[in-house]
Amino acid sequence: MEQRRKERIDRGIKVRTDGLYAVMSWRELSYLTMPRMVLIVGLLILPFVMPSMYWQRVISIVCIYALLAVSFDLLAHFVGLVSLGGALFIGVGGYLSAIMNTSFGFPPLLAIPIATIAGAGICTLLLLPCLPLRGVYFAIVSLMYPLAMRRVIEALDILGGTDGIMGIDSFPNRWIEQYFVILMVLLFLFGVRRLVNLDLGLVLRAVKDNDQAVRASGMSITFYKAVAVFISSAMGCLGGACIVHIYMWSGMSLFALDFSILPIAATVIGGAGTLVGPVLGCLILVPVSELLREFGTLRIVFYSLILVGFIVFRSEGIMVYGQRKYHQIERWVKV
Amino acid sequence: MLEATGLMVFYENMLALNNVSIKCEDKQIVGVFGANSAGKSTLMYTISGIMEDIRKKEDMAGGERITVLGQVRFLGRDITDLKPSKRAREGIVLCPERRRIFPECSVMENLRIGAYLATSSQAKDTLEYVFNVYPTLERLQKRVGGFLSGGEQQMLAVGRALMAQPKLLLMDEPLLGLSPRIQAMLVRSTKEIRDEKGISIIVTEQYARPVLPIVDYAFILENGAAVLEGPRDEVLNNPDVRSAYFGVS
Numbered sequence: 001m002e003q004r005r006k007e008r009i010d011r012g013i014k015v016r017t018d019g020l021y022a023v024m025s026w027r028e029l030s031y032l033t034m035p036r037m038v039l040i041v042g043l044l045i046l047p048f049v050m051p052s053m054y055w056q057r058v059i060s061i062v063c064i065y066a067l068l069a070v071s072f073d074l075l076a077h078f079v080g081l082v083s084l085g086g087a088l089f090i091g092v093g094g095y096l097s098a099i100m101n102t103s104f105g106f107p108p109l110l111a112i113p114i115a116t117i118a119g120a121g122i123c124t125l126l127l128l129p130c131l132p133l134r135g136v137y138f139a140i141v142s143l144m145y146p147l148a149m150r151r152v153i154e155a156l157d158i159l160g161g162t163d164g165i166m167g168i169d170s171f172p173n174r175w176i177e178q179y180f181v182i183l184m185v186l187l188f189l190f191g192v193r194r195l196v197n198l199d200l201g202l203v204l205r206a207v208k209d210n211d212q213a214v215r216a217s218g219m220s221i222t223f224y225k226a227v228a229v230f231i232s233s234a235m236g237c238l239g240g241a242c243i244v245h246i247y248m249w250s251g252m253s254l255f256a257l258d259f260s261i262l263p264i265a266a267t268v269i270g271g272a273g274t275l276v277g278p279v280l281g282c283l284i285l286v287p288v289s290e291l292l293r294e295f296g297t298l299r300i301v302f303y304s305l306i307l308v309g310f311i312v313f314r315s316e317g318i319m320v321y322g323q324r325k326y327h328q329i330e331r332w333v334k335v
Numbered sequence: 336m337l338e339a340t341g342l343m344v345f346y347e348n349m350l351a352l353n354n355v356s357i358k359c360e361d362k363q364i365v366g367v368f369g370a371n372s373a374g375k376s377t378l379m380y381t382i383s384g385i386m387e388d389i390r391k392k393e394d395m396a397g398g399e400r401i402t403v404l405g406q407v408r409f410l411g412r413d414i415t416d417l418k419p420s421k422r423a424r425e426g427i428v429l430c431p432e433r434r435r436i437f438p439e440c441s442v443m444e445n446l447r448i449g450a451y452l453a454t455s456s457q458a459k460d461t462l463e464y465v466f467n468v469y470p471t472l473e474r475l476q477k478r479v480g481g482f483l484s485g486g487e488q489q490m491l492a493v494g495r496a497l498m499a500q501p502k503l504l505l506m507d508e509p510l511l512g513l514s515p516r517i518q519a520m521l522v523r524s525t526k527e528i529r530d531e532k533g534i535s536i537i538v539t540e541q542y543a544r545p546v547l548p549i550v551d552y553a554f555i556l557e558n559g560a561a562v563l564e565g566p567r568d569e570v571l572n573n574p575d576v577r578s579a580y581f582g583v584s
Binding site for chain 2: 003005006007008009315316317320321324335
């Protein structure tokens with residue numbers, strides 16, 4: 001009886017370009033750079049090809065979700081902390097930038113970096129107590145803060161209370177707004193990809209795999225987790241700071257749980273642990289949810305169905321699947 | 336009783352089992368010996384059907400592609416495509432490597448979880464039997480599984496497997512990391528279980544010396560292939576085996 005099985009092997013060009021030999025030919029060079037170029041160039045020309053100002057605005061929102069999704073992916077799949085704190089990061093960054101702008105008169109392009117760094121510091125301090133623990137505690141605590149923040153703002157009537165802070169300056173013009181967020185997504189995406197392959201990234205991945213072994217190697221897991229939380233909350237706060245200048249308004253809805261949940265969905269769709277996948281997931285999910293607006297309240301139903309479909313039929317995620325098809329070929333071989 | 340023919344298992348392109356055929360007759364203890372990476376655990380997973388489960392999960396997550404070829408027959412029936420839970424119902428029960436007891440359940444609870452497939456009178460009888468074979472467990476029945484010592488955990492794992500009323504018990508490295516005294520006790524009890532309950536047992540081990548005396552038939556695996564098989568005495572007197580698996584030169 002002849003038996004056959006399907007074999008999966010790396011493409012020759014992948015093997016050749018794995019080392020430093022990529023410069024040998026244009027074909028090999030383009031094999032390496034094409035996927036990255038498609039993403040970078042694609043994102044850069046997006047504002048031009050969008051038909052209306054409405055859709056250009058959608059692109060900005062996509063980018064803000066993309067920042068959150070990359071931050072979620074970094075924490076969840078490289079450090080092992082499942083974060084539901086997207087709303088916390090957005091809220092803290094947003095309110096800080098709003099206060100900088102309205103109370104101190106900083107222009108947006110100065111207020112945003114300050115809010116990013118300061119916000120990341122505040123978020124890291126808030127989350128610090130649960131960092132030495134393993135398990136669901138981080139998820140619960142990071143989910144509770146945004147809920148609590150909303151009620152605090154409402155009850156004490158601080159920071160503009162239920163009306164929010166109005167009269168925030170917008171970006172100088174919409175092109176600067178677009179390209180600022182797009183460049184930030186690219187910067188953080190490739191920065192984080194680099195980071196996880198540095199020594200620091202190795203330690204973070206080790207913390208995810210076996211934190212006791214990391215402790216036994218004489219490293220403080222709390223410190224490394226705090227560094228990771230700082231980096232990813234900086235991404236979230238940056239997104240929040242941008243969003244208040246895009247909407248020219250900062251309110252309690254910055255702490256809405258959409259900011260926590262959608263990035264997770266995008267990560268599932270795009271491919272967990274790939275970093276690029278979550279960005280792709282946002283590029284799909286946010287426009288889809290805009291298109292579904294016509295269906296009114298049924299929107300959520302369709303949205304959920306798409307998500308469930310993805311999880312059931314392609315739970316590995318688009319990016320993992322795509323990478324495999326790009327790098328490997330399949331063929332039947334005789335056993 | 337159990338007959339596996341031409342088993343081949345690929346993890347992606349790596350061959351973990353190469354055309355292995357093993358057989359276990361009624362009320363026999365069959366030993367499978369081999370070094371690390373010889374394919375012992377893969378063989379156990381394939382016979383118990385866990386491999387089917389792993390294959391599906393990897394497939395869902397886009398991980399390694401596992402290919403299983405060959406045929407497993409149990410009591411004259413082809414069970415190659417049966418799910419692990421169905422195989423357990425048929426009577427193939429795996430006592431997994433590294434024990435895998437439920438660390439947050441007490442000893443008693445662990446045993447009762449094992450008895451899921453048994454009727455209540457069977458469960459009662461088997462529980463009595465397990466406490467009879469391993470009196471230590473009776474003393475520890477309120478203790479939480481995770482805080483038992485290695486030897487106690489292994490007894491618990493075997494006990495839990497017995498509660499599922501196996502016809503064929505698969506023991507994957509039962510002596511892993513135990514002291515020689517506990518090893519001897521476990522080996523003795525394994526023989527007792529076979530003699531008293533009439534269960535067939537397949538046991539894998541790296542180091543053959545403690546187990547070989549109770550084994551009726553032995554297979555030697557090397558790099559995924561069964562390189563040698565035979566009744567105990569034949570294997571025992573093979574000079575290659577003596578040097579490789581007994582530490583006798």
